[in-house]
Amino acid sequence: MKVYVSVDMEGVAGIADWEQCLPGxxxxxxxxxxxxxxxxxxIDGALSAGAAEIHVNDSHSLMRNLPPGALHGRAxxxxxxxxxxxxxxxxxxxxEACVFLGYHAAIATPGVLSHTYNPRAITxxxxxxxxxxxxxLNALVAQHYGVPVAVITGDQYVGPEAAPFCPGIVxxxxxxxxxxxxxxxxxxxxxxxxxxxxxxDALSNVDTLRPPGIALPATLEVDLASPDMAEQATWLRGVxxxxxxxxxxxxxxxxxxxxxxxxxxxxxxxxxxxx
Numbered sequence: 001m002k003v004y005v006s007v008d009m010e011g012v013a014g015i016a017d018w019e020q021c022l023p024g025x026x027x028x029x030x031x032x033x034x035x036x037x038x039x040x041x042x043i044d045g046a047l048s049a050g051a052a053e054i055h056v057n058d059s060h061s062l063m064r065n066l067p068p069g070a071l072h073g074r075a076x077x078x079x080x081x082x083x084x085x086x087x088x089x090x091x092x093x094x095x096e097a098c099v100f101l102g103y104h105a106a107i108a109t110p111g112v113l114s115h116t117y118n119p120r121a122i123t124x125x126x127x128x129x130x131x132x133x134x135x136x137l138n139a140l141v142a143q144h145y146g147v148p149v150a151v152i153t154g155d156q157y158v159g160p161e162a163a164p165f166c167p168g169i170v171x172x173x174x175x176x177x178x179x180x181x182x183x184x185x186x187x188x189x190x191x192x193x194x195x196x197x198x199x200x201d202a203l204s205n206v207d208t209l210r211p212p213g214i215a216l217p218a219t220l221e222v223d224l225a226s227p228d229m230a231e232q233a234t235w236l237r238g239v240x241x242x243x244x245x246x247x248x249x250x251x252x253x254x255x256x257x258x259x260x261x262x263x264x265x266x267x268x269x270x271x272x273x274x275x
């Protein structure tokens with residue numbers, strides 16, 4: 001069995017502030033340690049369920065947050081920025097399942113450190129009329145390749161948020177968001193035990209898992225922080241403007257739809273960073 005892990009950071013138990021998950025932050029070293037612990041728990045669960053090969057895609061910030069040699073099971077590690085498929089780079093039809101680890105809630109929801117890809121540019125997103133964060137968007141890639149999303153970990157909001165797009169997904173809540181910058185966390189050992197058990201249980205029944213079932217053609221609406229960002233987004237083929245700050249795109253190919261969104265992310269990021 002070949003397993004793919006997309007690992008973010010804000011949804012990890014013990015993390016509730018940007019200082020813990022951005023390079024240069026005072027508590028970044030602690031944040032890295034917490035992520036590594038949960039990731040290795042997921043890897044251990046996958047290995048116990050029979051995984052022979054595990055690929056880890058570092059999907060947070062500069063995407064080089066982990067010490068490769070510290071990953072259990074000789075997992076392969078994909079790191080570095082400007083990946084064409086971003087948080088889902090490297091996934092293909094050869095994988096039996098994927099895990100979303102350390103995920104957070106969508107922008108404009110009550111979840112701790114909630115955002116959707118770029119918090120300085122994207123203020124909301126809806127897929128098929130349903131509010132979505134990164135999990136639902138990333139599920140487009142999994143759907144294209146027919147790969148089930150077996151487990152998602154994070155706060156109490158990420159599971160219900162992912163469920164409309166990922167049938168049967170197992171949610172492991174490792175913390176309870178109190179506000180956007182506060183959470184009640186499980187002890188790291190308890191969080192890791194819960195993650196390892198959930199991954200083991202899900203992958204032990206991998207033949208019963210189903211890939212995402214997003215209805216196609218799918219329409220994605222994205223709310224942007226300013227009218228100039230919305231104008232810039234319409235430079236992309238198929239993207240049209242709904243109002244001053246909202247754009248929309250419809251596609252019957254989930255991978256192409258995801259690719260359009262990622263290009264929009266990179267375009268709007270360049271506008272943010274030029275200011």
